[in-house]
Amino acid sequence: MGMRTRAAVCREPGRPWEITELDLDDPQANEVRIRFEAAGLCHSDDHIQKGDARMRFPVVGGHEGAGVVEEVGPGVTRVAVGDHVVCSFIPACGSCRYCSTARQNLCDSGKNAATGEFPDGTFRFHQDGADFGGLCVLGTFSQHTVVSEFSCIPIPADIPFDVASLVGCGVPTGWGSAVHAAGVRAGQTVVIYGAGGVGSNAVQGARYAGAKHVVVVDPVEFKRDMAKVFGATHTFADARSAHEFVVETTWGELADHAIITVGVLHDQVIADALAVVGKAGQVTITAVGNGSIRTGASALIGYQRRVQGAIFGGCNPLHDVPRLLGLYRSGDLKLDELITRRYRLDQVNEGYQDMLDGKNVRGVIIHEH
Numbered sequence: 001m002g003m004r005t006r007a008a009v010c011r012e013p014g015r016p017w018e019i020t021e022l023d024l025d026d027p028q029a030n031e032v033r034i035r036f037e038a039a040g041l042c043h044s045d046d047h048i049q050k051g052d053a054r055m056r057f058p059v060v061g062g063h064e065g066a067g068v069v070e071e072v073g074p075g076v077t078r079v080a081v082g083d084h085v086v087c088s089f090i091p092a093c094g095s096c097r098y099c100s101t102a103r104q105n106l107c108d109s110g111k112n113a114a115t116g117e118f119p120d121g122t123f124r125f126h127q128d129g130a131d132f133g134g135l136c137v138l139g140t141f142s143q144h145t146v147v148s149e150f151s152c153i154p155i156p157a158d159i160p161f162d163v164a165s166l167v168g169c170g171v172p173t174g175w176g177s178a179v180h181a182a183g184v185r186a187g188q189t190v191v192i193y194g195a196g197g198v199g200s201n202a203v204q205g206a207r208y209a210g211a212k213h214v215v216v217v218d219p220v221e222f223k224r225d226m227a228k229v230f231g232a233t234h235t236f237a238d239a240r241s242a243h244e245f246v247v248e249t250t251w252g253e254l255a256d257h258a259i260i261t262v263g264v265l266h267d268q269v270i271a272d273a274l275a276v277v278g279k280a281g282q283v284t285i286t287a288v289g290n291g292s293i294r295t296g297a298s299a300l301i302g303y304q305r306r307v308q309g310a311i312f313g314g315c316n317p318l319h320d321v322p323r324l325l326g327l328y329r330s331g332d333l334k335l336d337e338l339i340t341r342r343y344r345l346d347q348v349n350e351g352y353q354d355m356l357d358g359k360n361v362r363g364v365i366i367h368e369h
Ligand SMILES: NC(=O)c1ccc[n+]([C@@H]2O[C@H](COP(=O)([O-])OP(=O)(O)OC[C@H]3O[C@@H](n4cnc5c(N)ncnc54)[C@H](O)[C@@H]3O)[C@@H](O)[C@H]2O)c1
Pocket: 041, 042, 043, 044, 045, 047, 169, 170, 173, 193, 194, 195, 196, 197, 198, 199, 217, 218, 219, 220, 223, 261, 262, 263, 264, 265, 269, 285, 286, 287, 288, 289, 310, 311, 312, 313, 355, 356, 358, 360, 361
């Protein structure tokens, strides 16, 4: 039977987001249809739209979303009709090698993120005979979307959808980059490059884990001001000033951790991060882009430095998403403050321009029904 849905799609790299009507199939076995209420504007969708990250086109944008389950296919057990859910941008099947060893961020069922294909090679969005994949097999820039039940994390019904949507990617990615991937410990010095939707949560995670110095580098004054709200102890407009501060404040021992959450990863920020960590220091790379690690191995060996890549901040979404919402409820995690502006779906390009212009910590689309 199926239904029609309004969605923001990108037909080829470099083309702006376009609002269009798509046909949406009914959920099949182990799939659910979600009515999205809110969708976050993560920088990763912009990488897809610009063509600097790999993706099959045409694509329905959006991989941060929260909404209500409105229909379930056969065999679904994780959620029921009426449940409020956050969509995890990496599904968690719960039983693959990685899920069953507490590394759900590496779940094998995440392998179609860049095609939007369901496991049998089919798609749920169509228009005039063409198949559209959802980003991360989600597509939260659609009013309605069919997703795998593995992508669904049930949440309490009293959590507002706008803040909940951000807990599908940006919040756990940033928080986890500090808490899980880096493993920040009490008393440490942490330098975070880039305080947008992801980096602001790395700041919160580092602070909550007990870092003594949470140093933020961001060229945008508004981001630096907001970083203080999220727990940054010191903020700088450029990497050199932050480096000088770290040298001085640690009596030359340098930082324990550098976490890279800039909008577009590039060589220089990796070099800056490697230089700012000292003995046994770690650089955690979360940002996406074409940056390369250009260093002689001796820079790693002598000081026993590590470079750690991080996807989804090393989180286990089935555990971390409800736990982070619990921290929000208790006042330990700031989520309302992350949302700078709200947009209608047809303002999605404006929302991304505001992100690129440094105006938003996070923009959120509020879907109309
Ligand atoms: N690895 C993952 O699992 C994962 C998940 C989500 C997002 N990401 C990536 O993380 C990055 C951050 O995403 P976001 O949504 O927070 O983006 P964003 O645009 O909201 O934030 C990026 C911030 O970096 C700042 N910045 C830009 N250049 C800088 C520089 N040279 N030094 C310091 N700061 C600089 C910007 O002013 C901005 O505040 C993106 O590359 C995104 O694709 C990765």
